[in-house]
Amino acid sequence: MRIYRRSRVSxxxxxxxxxxxxxxxxxxxxxxxxxxxxxxxxxxxxxxNRYYIGLDPAEPQIKGLRRMQ
Numbered sequence: 001m002r003i004y005r006r007s008r009v010s011x012x013x014x015x016x017x018x019x020x021x022x023x024x025x026x027x028x029x030x031x032x033x034x035x036x037x038x039x040x041x042x043x044x045x046x047x048x049n050r051y052y053i054g055l056d057p058a059e060p061q062i063k064g065l066r067r068m069q
Contacts, residue, residue: 012037017044025050039065 017040021031031045036054042065045052052069056062 012040014040014043014047017041018047019044021045021048021050036061036065039068042068 021041021044025031025048027049028051030051030053031041033041033052033054036042036056038061039054042052042054046069054062054065056065
């Protein structure tokens, strides 16, 4: 984890997401993400054949995530 003193956007690496999702879920499980962001966790979930539900307050983010699926 990194802590920045200035406001910066940080993306969750899909490879890290994949590793965590694989460790804590099974094939066909649903992953609920309360901060969908730029889609790193979405990509990790999709590579493992999981159902993904992503929530984000930024409507443009959600539109972009839907195009990724």
